[in-house]
Amino acid sequence: MAASSEPEDLLPDLPDGAPDGANDAAATPRGSRMHRGGKLAFRSRVQDQEDDPGDRLVMGGENPPALDELVPKGYRDVEIEIGSGKGAYLIAATAAKPDTFLLGIEAATGYASLAATRLHETGRTNGLLLVDNGKLYLEDRCAEASLAAVHVYFPDPWPKRRHRGRRFFTEDVLDVLARVIRCDGYVLIATDNACYAGQIARVMGGACDFVRDEQEEQRRIAAGPGHAFTPTNFERKYLEQGRVIRRYAFRRLPRRRGDA
Numbered sequence: 306m307a308a309s310s311e312p313e314d315l316l317p318d319l320p321d322g323a324p325d326g327a328n329d330a331a332a333t334p335r336g337s338r339m340h341r342g343g344k345l346a347f348r349s350r351v352q353d354q355e356d357d358p359g360d361r362l363v364m365g366g367e368n369p370p371a372l373d374e375l376v377p378k379g380y381r382d383v384e385i386e387i388g389s390g391k392g393a394y395l396i397a398a399t400a401a402k403p404d405t406f407l408l409g410i411e412a413a414t415g416y417a418s419l420a421a422t423r424l425h426e427t428g429r430t431n432g433l434l435l436v437d438n439g440k441l442y443l444e445d446r447c448a449e450a451s452l453a454a455v456h457v458y459f460p461d462p463w464p465k466r467r468h469r470g471r472r473f474f475t476e477d478v479l480d481v482l483a484r485v486i487r488c489d490g491y492v493l494i495a496t497d498n499a500c501y502a503g504q505i506a507r508v509m510g511g512a513c514d515f516v517r518d519e520q521e522e523q524r525r526i527a528a529g530p531g532h533a534f535t536p537t538n539f540e541r542k543y544l545e546q547g548r549v550i551r552r553y554a555f556r557r558l559p560r561r562r563g564d565a
């Protein structure tokens with residue numbers, strides 16, 4: 306489903322940039338997976354409409370199911386989107402790639418529930434929403450080389466200097482992504498934040514296991530909605546504002562002998 310054909314959004318737009326300290330206090334302490342090192346603050350539910358996510362929503366809790374427990378048998382390609390928000394990309398991707406299984410990992414329960422409700426309404430079963438910390442899920446619930454792609458669209462930029470360690474694309478993410486993405490799989494990223502884009506280019510561009518693939522960026526953009534990058538709610542908002550959006554595809558290089 307394209308973002309433009311979505312029903313009127315019932316949640317307010319997520320705020321630009323990072324939530325400030327007020328959100329830390331508002332976050333529900335749902336367990337250590339959500340508050341590892343006190344580094345993540347998650348927004349509380351702000352909608353009062355009844356969702357019906359059917360069986361498209363999984364609450365991760367303290368012991369989320371492993372990826373192979375969530376993916377039905379028969380899918381050769383499995384992709385994860387971290388921070389699915391209201392689900393525009395995930396829903397478009399399940400339509401564009403019917404033979405691929407798409408797992409959206411969203412830390413905020415309200416957004417995950419709304420996205421799962423929208424997915425449920427499509428009747429498609431090649432996608433699922435999981436409430437969890439995406440980085441941690443890749444780290445401890447995904448097998449080596451189990452993913453064809455990881456999508457991260459408009460990750461929170463955490464603009465305050467003291468919060469920079471909370472960003473998704475810090476040095477520690479490289480080993481995590483390199484382990485779970487199969488050879489010739491992709492990390493696909495979009496951001497409007499020039500400073501964060503610089504960090505992403507530096508971190509991912511300096512990685513020995515990944516190489517930027519500009520042809521793939523063009524190929525996916527040309528393939529249309531759901532193949533990568535578009536549509537997302539933040540993309541729509543930022544395009545309306547005339548912001549520059551940077552999109553990156555980093556390809557996983559073949560594993561070297563001795564790699565885990």
Ligand SMILES: C[S@@+](CC[C@H](N)C(=O)[O-])C[C@H]1O[C@@H](n2cnc3c(N)ncnc32)[C@H](O)[C@@H]1O
Nearest residue numbers: 388389390411412413438439458459537538539
């Ligand atoms: C700026 S919003 C972008 C949402 C969506 N990708 C879009 O483009 O409209 C970032 C989203 O990532 C989620 N998020 C932040 N850190 C996360 C994490 N570690 N794991 C899963 N979701 C996370 C937030 O709750 C929020 O919904």
